[in-house]
Amino acid sequence: MTPWILLFLLVPAYTLENWPSLSSILTVVQRSHRDVSKDVPNDQIGTFGVSLGTQLFARKDYSPDALVDFRNLLNVGTQTLMVDLYWNGATQIWQLCPAPYPANTTYTDDTIRLEWKGKTYNCDPSLTMALMVKSMVSYFGDTNNVLLVNIINLIINLKEIDFSTSNNGTVASKGDLSKYIPQTGSINTYGNSTLVDTFAEFGTLAFTPLDQDIFNGLRDDSFYNISGTSTPSVYYLAWLDLNRVAVRIAGNEVKDNWYSYNITETDKSVIFFPENPNAMMVASVTNETVLNECTTLLNNMGNIQTSQLVDMATKQHFKFILDDDTDSFNNDSYTRFISCGYSPILNAKEYSISNFTTGEDVRSQDLGAIINNFLARTFLLTELTDVDDEESMKAATRCVVFVSDLLSKVANCYNQYPYACQNISNPVDWFIGDDEREYFDAYSDACPEGYQFSVPHLLVELISMRNEIHKKNISYPVWVDINDITVNLCFVSGGPYANCPYQETVSKQKLVGLIAPSFVVGAVILVLMFLERFFRTNPIQTRRKTYWRRRVLEFNKLHEYEGVPS
Numbered sequence: 118m119t120p121w122i123l124l125f126l127l128v129p130a131y132t133l134e135n136w137p138s139l140s141s142i143l144t145v146v147q148r149s150h151r152d153v154s155k156d157v158p159n160d161q162i163g164t165f166g167v168s169l170g171t172q173l174f175a176r177k178d179y180s181p182d183a184l185v186d187f188r189n190l191l192n193v194g195t196q197t198l199m200v201d202l203y204w205n206g207a208t209q210i211w212q213l214c215p216a217p218y219p220a221n222t223t224y225t226d227d228t229i230r231l232e233w234k235g236k237t238y239n240c241d242p243s244l245t246m247a248l249m250v251k252s253m254v255s256y257f258g259d260t261n262n263v264l265l266v267n268i269i270n271l272i273i274n275l276k277e278i279d280f281s282t283s284n285n286g287t288v289a290s291k292g293d294l295s296k297y298i299p300q301t302g303s304i305n306t307y308g309n310s311t312l313v314d315t316f317a318e319f320g321t322l323a324f325t326p327l328d329q330d331i332f333n334g335l336r337d338d339s340f341y342n343i344s345g346t347s348t349p350s351v352y353y354l355a356w357l358d359l360n361r362v363a364v365r366i367a368g369n370e371v372k373d374n375w376y377s378y379n380i381t382e383t384d385k386s387v388i389f390f391p392e393n394p395n396a397m398m399v400a401s402v403t404n405e406t407v408l409n410e411c412t413t414l415l416n417n418m419g420n421i422q423t424s425q426l427v428d429m430a431t432k433q434h435f436k437f438i439l440d441d442d443t444d445s446f447n448n449d450s451y452t453r454f455i456s457c458g459y460s461p462i463l464n465a466k467e468y469s470i471s472n473f474t475t476g477e478d479v480r481s482q483d484l485g486a487i488i489n490n491f492l493a494r495t496f497l498l499t500e501l502t503d504v505d506d507e508e509s510m511k512a513a514t515r516c517v518v519f520v521s522d523l524l525s526k527v528a529n530c531y532n533q534y535p536y537a538c539q540n541i542s543n544p545v546d547w548f549i550g551d552d553e554r555e556y557f558d559a560y561s562d563a564c565p566e567g568y569q570f571s572v573p574h575l576l577v578e579l580i581s582m583r584n585e586i587h588k589k590n591i592s593y594p595v596w597v598d599i600n601d602i603t604v605n606l607c608f609v610s611g612g613p614y615a616n617c618p619y620q621e622t623v624s625k626q627k628l629v630g631l632i633a634p635s636f637v638v639g640a641v642i643l644v645l646m647f648l649e650r651f652f653r654t655n656p657i658q659t660r661r662k663t664y665w666r667r668r669v670l671e672f673n674k675l676h677e678y679e680g681v682p683s
């Protein structure tokens with residue numbers, strides 16, 4: 118998981134998110150988060166996730182009305198979506214509604230109230246998984262540009278409507294099932310009879326096990342692929358292959374009754390099943406093993422063995438953590454699981470959150486309030502406050518330091534601090550230089566042979582860096598390689614010359630060519646609007662820009678670099 122990001126302390130925390138739209142700051146945060154880990158395998162990247170059963174259908178019913186909030190969830194950057202999909206043995210189709218429709222049901226474009234096994238559901242049969250897939254495809258079309266492109270993990274729990282006729286699970290007969298085959302109307306025309314059909318609309322937007330096979334044959338071994346099951350990077354998937362989604366089965370509760378679904382080889386070629394070596398792990402907050410491992414890891418900073426870090430980085434894929442009503446996330450537990458390398462999935466009905474109006478802690482079932490509370494916590498934020506005087510970012514504070522295990526701030530690049538160097542061939546091996554240097558020197562020649570001045574790109578890299586800082590008993594602040602010297606608020610790594618990628622995009626024909634042609638103009642305008650907004654609201658900008666330009670030129674001269682960053 119990417120560990121650092123930027124945010125204004127000037128802006129009160131609650132304006133960070135603004136369900137159902139996204140504040141421009143959080144947009145920047147999410148984009149930076151994506152970009153800093155663009156080149157590491159997708160299975161290591163942390164995401165914000167929700168379970169649709171509890172967050173959507175329990176609130177809006179199983180009705181097409183839910184698609185509005187579904188799209189809102191995608192718009193705010195929800196990258197993991199968990200869905201329960203039910204096999205209806207009577208109609209032989211996959212449906213979202215957990216209950217079957219009785220034979221005498223009539224359907225008039227409305228939700229139907231269904232009693233099933235002691236629970237009540239309101240279901241509209243026209244809300245199918247295929248319809249949600251369609252909605253996602255439309256979202257992918259709208260976000261097919263360098264600014265917004267991202268990758269979605271669609272996690273499916275396969276379930277089966279239980280038709281057994283008694284408590285001891287007696288298998289239903291043909292006669293039992295016929296009571297649940299609607300006789301009139303169009304109910305039976307909704308839904309698909311195979312998994313591959315259900316997700317067919319994704320087409321080449323889906324990254325499939327077949328793609329994984331090709332990819333395995335294509336790429337050289339890299340550090341993160343020690344166990345031989347690495348997935349491609351976000352860059353490879355979203356930019357080069359335009360794969361925006363992967364469908365992964367978390368659990369399969371489909372039985373082998375005569376009316377049950379038989380998973381086919383074709384299904385397995387487009388969907389990742391748990392037995393696939395590239396499968397994911399969905400842990401529960403109630404799993405003691407997971408809790409203990411997490412606590413041990415965090416308490417053991419300074420003494421974690423390199424082999425354990427290597428295992429975390431290379432043997433664990435797509436680690437998700439799911440809460441429930443008995444143990445729902447709160448701010449602390451949410452952050453703790455993220456610090457241990459898990460991507461949380463919100464799965465409880467109700468959460469303890471702060472009411473932004475009153476400042477009091479409340480139990481809330483309001484989807485917007487819940488998203489507002491947790492979304493920004495998915496990122497470890499860099500406060501745009503000056504490390505020295507706690508005031509908001511000043512003209513000279515353009516470089517980033519860690520000031521504690523999980524908090525980073527901006528500092529004057531000429532301040533002298535220890536600095537973080539990463540082993541070029543082993544990203545979980547760090548060297549912390551304890552002689553104090555300026556950011557510029559840390560970048561140019563401070564790190565020992567085989568190491569380079571760097572920033573953690575994933576959570577496991579952050580854990581490794583923290584471990585090294587504790588091991589050597591170095592006190593914060595510590596420089597990492599991030600700055601926004603060349604373009605205000607476009608934070609990049611790669612030393613003082615690193616260009617803002619969105620500037621490059623505008624001129625680099627090749628990259629632009631990979632993006633949907635109709636969007637090229639849009640992307641350019643968006644970048645300008647985005648930059649302009651900050652320029653306008655920031656009166657010291659002009660002076661600051663000249664100041665830094667001069668500084669960088671001086672630095673260039675000193676170190677005999679060619680070229681001037683624009």
Ligand SMILES: *[C@@H]1O[C@H](CO)[C@@H](O)[C@H](O)[C@H]1NC(C)=O
Pocket residue numbers: 219221222223
């Ligand atoms: C359908 O039949 C059940 C009994 O099998 C009955 O309780 C229910 O009211 C009927 N529903 C409609 C809409 O006629």
Ligand SMILES: *[C@@H]1O[C@H](CO)[C@@H](O)[C@H](O)[C@H]1NC(C)=O
Pocket residue numbers: 283285286287
């Ligand atoms: C299950 O219950 C049914 C009646 O409810 C009975 O006829 C059958 O023998 C039971 N089967 C088992 C395996 O206990």
Ligand SMILES: *[C@@H]1O[C@H](CO)[C@@H](O)[C@H](O)[C@H]1NC(C)=O
Pocket residue numbers: 245247306307308309313314315317
């Ligand atoms: C899946 O079902 C929907 C109707 O619910 C239908 O429009 C679509 O064509 C089906 N897909 C395939 C591949 O059969």
Ligand SMILES: *[C@@H]1O[C@H](CO)[C@@H](O)[C@H](O)[C@H]1NC(C)=O
Pocket residue numbers: 332333334335336337338339342343344345346347348349
């Ligand atoms: C991962 O390593 C295995 C062998 O260890 C190799 O066959 C495979 O091509 C590599 N895959 C990637 C994605 O690098």
Ligand SMILES: *[C@@H]1O[C@H](CO)[C@@H](O)[C@H](O)[C@H]1NC(C)=O
Pocket residue numbers: 374375376377378379
């Ligand atoms: C699945 O396969 C089993 C055994 O091959 C068969 O009895 C059953 O009818 C099949 N189910 C469906 C839904 O086709």
Ligand SMILES: *[C@@H]1O[C@H](CO)[C@@H](O)[C@H](O)[C@H]1NC(C)=O
Pocket residue numbers: 400404405406407
């Ligand atoms: C708890 O998580 C561990 C993996 O960390 C897994 O092996 C185990 O099966 C899980 N236990 C339960 C009850 O799910």
Ligand SMILES: *[C@@H]1O[C@H](CO)[C@@H](O)[C@H](O)[C@H]1NC(C)=O
Pocket residue numbers: 130131448469470471478489490491493494
């Ligand atoms: C939880 O975090 C949010 C911001 O992410 C903050 O506004 C809220 O006050 C925190 N709640 C508690 C109970 O600390």
Ligand SMILES: *[C@@H]1O[C@H](CO)[C@@H](O)[C@H](O)[C@H]1NC(C)=O
Pocket residue numbers: 472473474475479481483486
């Ligand atoms: C917060 O408090 C205000 C005023 O009491 C109330 O109107 C609002 O519904 C509360 N919001 C949540 C999410 O509890």
Ligand SMILES: *[C@@H]1O[C@H](CO)[C@@H](O)[C@H](O)[C@H]1NC(C)=O
Pocket residue numbers: 540541542543546566567568
């Ligand atoms: C970097 O890591 C590699 C692989 O673990 C190791 O062989 C090498 O010695 C390390 N480099 C340095 C300079 O320690």
Ligand SMILES: *[C@@H]1O[C@H](CO)[C@@H](O)[C@H](O)[C@H]1NC(C)=O
Pocket residue numbers: 590592
């Ligand atoms: C770590 O440094 C602090 C002061 O910076 C010192 O008090 C402490 O004894 C040191 N601990 C070790 C284990 O060196």
